[in-house]
Structure formats: structure tokens, C-alpha cells
Amino acid sequence: MFSWTDDQKMLAQSVSDLSRRKLAPYAEKIDESEGFNDEGFKAIAEMGLLGITADEKYGGSALGALEATLVMEKLAEGCASTTLSYLAHAILCVNNLQENASEDQKEKFLPGLISGAKIGGMAMTEPQAGSDALNQKTRAVRKGAKYILNGTKMFITNGPVGDVFVVYARTGENKKQLSTFIVEKGMPGFRVGNKLRKLGMRGSPTSELIFDQCEVPAENLVGKENESVSHMMHNLNIERITISGISLGLAAASVAYATKYASERSQFGRPISSYQMIQERLAEMATQLDAGRALCYTAARAYDEGADTMSLGAKAKLFSAQIATKAGLDAIQILGGYGYMKEYPVERYMRDAKLMEIGAGTNEVMRLIIAKELVGAWGE
Numbered sequence: 591m592f593s594w595t596d597d598q599k600m601l602a603q604s605v606s607d608l609s610r611r612k613l614a615p616y617a618e619k620i621d622e623s624e625g626f627n628d629e630g631f632k633a634i635a636e637m638g639l640l641g642i643t644a645d646e647k648y649g650g651s652a653l654g655a656l657e658a659t660l661v662m663e664k665l666a667e668g669c670a671s672t673t674l675s676y677l678a679h680a681i682l683c684v685n686n687l688q689e690n691a692s693e694d695q696k697e698k699f700l701p702g703l704i705s706g707a708k709i710g711g712m713a714m715t716e717p718q719a720g721s722d723a724l725n726q727k728t729r730a731v732r733k734g735a736k737y738i739l740n741g742t743k744m745f746i747t748n749g750p751v752g753d754v755f756v757v758y759a760r761t762g763e764n765k766k767q768l769s770t771f772i773v774e775k776g777m778p779g780f781r782v783g784n785k786l787r788k789l790g791m792r793g794s795p796t797s798e799l800i801f802d803q804c805e806v807p808a809e810n811l812v813g814k815e816n817e818s819v820s821h822m823m824h825n826l827n828i829e830r831i832t833i834s835g836i837s838l839g840l841a842a843a844s845v846a847y848a849t850k851y852a853s854e855r856s857q858f859g860r861p862i863s864s865y866q867m868i869q870e871r872l873a874e875m876a877t878q879l880d881a882g883r884a885l886c887y888t889a890a891r892a893y894d895e896g897a898d899t900m901s902l903g904a905k906a907k908l909f910s911a912q913i914a915t916k917a918g919l920d921a922i923q924i925l926g927g928y929g930y931m932k933e934y935p936v937e938r939y940m941r942d943a944k945l946m947e948i949g950a951g952t953n954e955v956m957r958l959i960i961a962k963e964l965v966g967a968w969g970e
């Protein structure tokens with residue numbers, strides 16, 4: 591359907607193997623315990639994927655959004671939670687530094703993040719600033735050779751396990767006067783809040799990050815003061831395209847499980863897969879999945895070719911998130927009562943997929959971005 595090079599096919603195959611061996615067997619356990627798959631994360635590091643878009647001189651693989659999206663799909667087929675933590679590390683943190691940090695900052699932070707010695711994350715959202723991201727109140731004030739940060743970040747993926755965070759903070763009164771900082775665990779005045787309990791993606795730890803007179807060395811300012819909006823928008827663009835891969839992986843897992851189950855389960859003396867209503871549901875799921883792949887990989891390729899993908903990326907994220915949740919619900923229906931039980935993975939696929947409609951911008955925000963391109967303004 592989509593033309594892949596031999597290298598991309600090999601990448602997909604080896605990531606699928608890793609996902610099957612190192613992620614899938616632990617997905618149920620970390621969902622139940624709200625744990626974190628350290629070994630799986632290490633295996634991803636060993637395959638050289640933690641710096642998938644970073645330069646080779648820092649240990650990265652120097653690949654594009656297309657390969658990153660493909661990797662997300664294959665990993666998420668095994669465990670969406672671990673893949674979400676991987677995305678926060680490799681795209682929200684590492685890719686952001688690759689694109690915006692100075693040479694000195696890259697040399698200092700990227701090798702440790704890419705080897706897996708350190709785990710990364712990104713902190714933009716605040717209690718009062720979700721969709722309205724420019725309403726951030728966390729403030730950074732320069733004091734000699736340091737910045738002093740005060741404020742609270744909300745819903746931060748990898749908060750409880752992370753070592754290095756890309757943090758946005760206000761440095762001026764205008765709503766666009768935000769700056770980007772690298773904050774490390776252990777810096778005075780930096781604290782991680784309690785782990786947040788969630789509906790899905792329970793194997794991807796989330797928390798608040800609290801800055802109370804937090805002292806950040808001035809050399810950890812990324813780029814210039816008040817430059818964050820361009821960092822944020824550029825990184826959100828690749829984040830929305832690559833996170834679509836997680837939705838595709840979840841939808842693929844639902845299609846595969848429901849298809850296998852339907853051929854094994856018999857009622858009224860025949861496999862339920864022989865009933866046209868079941869076939870129709872499976873056919874719809876598979877069609878939506880392939881339509882999602884066509885859209886998401888087209889958006890990823892366009893991003894790599896330097897096209898403006900703000901709207902196309904929003905379409906990819908919106909469509910793939912919706913089909914992932916729908917595929918999870920459809921898979922539950924095909925499994926009947928068993929689908930509703932924890933012993934079967936499809937209820938987890940549905941719970942995990944719901945986050946795809948919220949994180950990295952909600953479905954509504956995606957529609958606003960798409961409509962803006964069509965009618966030239968945000969809807970009121």
C-alpha cells in the first residue's frame with residue numbers, strides 16, 4: 591500500500607520483534623500495577639531508537655518523522671504505555687534539544703539521553719493552561735548566573751521516572767514571551783509531584799512537576815529568551831504526527847486480536863467470523879486502519895520533505911486517534927463478555943486509545959487547526 595525502502599522494512603521488522611519480546615509480555619502487568627517497563631526501555635535504547643531523529647555524533651540514528659511514526663506503530667502494537675513514554679523521551683525531549691539546543695547543550699545532554707542512562711520528558715501543560723497553552727504561568731526570572739523558576743506543570747509524561755526535562759516558562763508579560771529551559775532532577779527547588787492515577791496508559795508514569803524557587807543555571811536556557819513559541823509549535827507538529835503511530839499500533843492490535851478471536855469463537859455451531867455482522871465490523875476496522883496509515887505516513891513523509899504540515903498533521907492525529915478508540919470498542923463488542931474482562935487485552939487497548947484523543951492536543955483543538963486552514967480563523 592505505502593512504498594517502504596528495504597531499510598524501513600528491516601527497521602519495522604526488528605522493532606516488531608522487540609515489541610513482541612520485550613514489551614507485549616509486560617503490558618498487562620504494568621497496566622495493572624501502574625509500573626514502568628525499565629527493561630523494555632533499555633531494549634529500545636540498545637536498538638538505537640532513543641535518539642531516532644538526533645545526529646549520529648551524539649549516538650542518534652538521524653532518521654525522520656516517517657521512521658519515527660513507523661517505530662511508534664510497531665512498539666505500540668506490543669505496549670502503548672511504554673511507547674508513550676518513549677515518545678515523550680525521544681520526540682518531546684531529545685528531538686526538541688536536537689532542533690533547538692546549542693552545540694554545548696547537545697554535547698552535554700544528548701549522549702546520556704540517547705544511551706538510556708537518563709530518561710527525558712517535556713513540560714508545557716499547567717493546571718490552567720491545557721489547550722490554551724500560551725496561558726502558562728510558570729515564571730523564570732534571571733538572577734545573576736541563574737534563572738529562578740516558580741510554578742507547577744501538570745500531566746507530565748515520565749515525571750516520576752525522568753532525569754531531564756525540557757520546561758517552558760514565562761520570561762515576559764506578553765503571552766508569547768515564553769522561554770525554554772533544561773531542568774534536571776536534583777536541581778534545588780525542583781520537585782516531582784505524586785504519580786497520577788489514570789484510566790489508561792497506566793504503564794507510562796505521569797505526574798506534576800513543581801518549581802519552588804528552582805535554581806536553573808543560565809547556560810540551561812535553550813536558544814534565546816522569549817523564543818519558546820517557535821520551539822513549542824515546531825515540536826508539537828512532529829509530536830502530533832509521530833504520536834499518530836501509537837494510535838495506528840493500538841488499532842492494529844485491536845484488529846488482529848478481534849480477527850483471531852472471531853475465528854476461534856463458535857456460537858450457534860459456527861465460528862462467529864462466519865456471521866456477516868461480525869465480518870462487516872472487522873472489514874470496517876481494517877479499512878479504517880489502512881486509511882489511517884495512508885494519512886499518517888503521508889503526513890510524516892511531507893514533514894520530512896519540509897512541507898507545512900500543521901493542518902495535515904492535525905488531520906493525521908485526529909483521524910488515527912478516533913479510529914484507535916473505535917477499534918478498541920469494536921474489538922470489545924466482537925469479544926462479547928470476554929472483551930469486557932481484564933483477562934483479555936482489548937479493554938486495555940480501548941482505555942489506552944482514549945488518551946490519543948486528548949494528549950498532544952485534543953480532537954477539538956485538531957479540528958480548530960484544520961478549520962483555521964480552511965476558513966482562516968479559530969472557531970468561537
Ligand SMILES: Cc1cc2nc3c(=O)[nH]c(=O)nc-3n(C[C@H](O)[C@H](O)[C@H](O)COP(=O)(O)OP(=O)(O)OC[C@H]3O[C@@H](n4cnc5c(N)ncnc54)[C@H](O)[C@@H]3O)c2cc1C
Binds near residue numbers: 722950
Ligand atoms: C496521560 C497524559 C499525558 C500527558 N503528557 C503531557 C506531557 O508530557 N507534557 C505536557 O506538557 N502535557 C502533557 N499532557 C497534557 C495534554 O496535552 C493536555 O491534557 C491537553 O492538551 C488538554 O488540556 P487539558 O487537559 O487542560 O484540557 P482543556 O484544555 O481544559 O480542555 C477541556 C475540554 O475543552 C475543550 N476545549 C478547550 N478549548 C476549546 C476550544 N477553543 N474550542 C472547543 N473546545 C475546546 C477540549 O477539547 C476538551 O474537550 C498529558 C495529558 C495526559 C492526560
